Amino acid sequence: MHNIFLHYLDEVARQNSIRKAAKILNVSSTSVNRKIINVEEQLGIRLFDRSPEGVEITAAGKIVLEHCRKTLYDFNQVRTIIDDIRDLKTGHLSIETVDSMTFGVLPRILEEFSKQHPSISLSVTTSVADDISKAVATGDADMGFNFTKEIHPDVRVVAEKAAPFGIIMRPDHPLAERHSVGIADVEGYPLVRTIDARSRNSILDQEMKIISSSLTTHIFTNALTIAKQAIFTNQAIGIYTKIGFLKEIEMGELKFVPLSIKSLSDYKIGLIISSSTGIDPVKRVFINAVERIFKTLNFSA
Structure with missing residues (x-):
């Protein structure tokens, strides 16, 4: 049942007449009647009872009509939204x-x-x-x-x-060729950590308290640019997602190795x-x- 039939059914039901509906729709009454009969045959039910005075919608027809009118309404709403998107000016x-x-x-x-x-x-x-x-x-x-x-x-x-979180490091770091690393692998290497400037715990701080307290943080900073510089100069490695280092990783300047820790891998x-x-x-x-x-x-x- 396509868009033409939806309009035909809706108008015939309003007018209780195929002839009157066809006149309003500016099509031939034969076209309207043929389309309705075709759908009736597909569904195996009668949508209208026909008489010399006009047509009367059946109980089954009312169910189909409700669906059609909802579909038409939803379609018009979608068209309005699309028009709004296409015509966005400000x-x-x-x-x-x-x-x-x-x-x-x-x-x-x-x-x-x-x-x-x-x-x-x-x-x-x-x-x-x-x-x-x-x-x-x-x-x-x-x-x-x-x-x-x-x-x-x-x-x-x-x-x-x-x-997910992982280790950000230089390509020449001893851990750079690993497919994944655990907390034990990172122990002994100085870290750069991002902190909240208002002394609140960061996301990573909250996770690390649960995982391990044996890691050594060499640099605390609330600026990712400082963390990047510390990693570039080999002062430290960082535990971060790839998001803030994507360009450097894509260019091969830095390396990301995932952490094999579920709590940090499902971010x-x-x-x-x-x-x-x-x-x-x-x-x-x-x-x-x-x-x-x-x-x-x-x-x-």
Whole structure:
């Protein structure tokens, strides 16, 4: 049952007459009658009882009619959304993100998005995981990039990519050729660790307290650029996801080796929105851009 039949059935039911419906639809009554008969034969039921005075919809016809009208309504709603997306002229999105996303991944997303929708303005703020979720939940930010292992009850994930933790090191490091490493393998090597500037525990701090207390941290920093420099100069290795080091890893300047620790291997990075708001056209086109870029990336190995 395609779109033409939906309109035919709807109008015939309204007019209780094939002839009157055909006149309104600007088609021949033969075409309308033939289409209805064809569907009746496919379904093995009569949709209308015919008489010299006109037609009367049957009980089975009423069920089909309800489906048709819902389908027409849903289709029109989709067309409206598509028209809104196609005709987007202005809009604004406020985005909060973990710092690592700003190194390579988010710029790729923003570049693609801005090419398609140059009139939509964006504001991007880096923050820590807890604050990102709170900002999105309360509406202070439209969307956020955050780790999704423990999701805030008032936000929902609309795009997601696996992003396990591993060791970031120089290609000439003794662990660089390993396929995976455990905590015991890392012991004895100085680490660079990212911390929350407000002295709160980071995601990794919370995990490491459970896993091991025998690791030696050489440098604490709240800036990923400092961590990168420490790794580049061989002062330390880092326990991070690939997200903030993607460009350097792709160019062969740094190496990522996954950690064989379940609690650190099942992390994902996601795009979140408030669970109390819908996805308007501006958000929808941004989500589409995120999904397209996510498909091209591999944070796992």
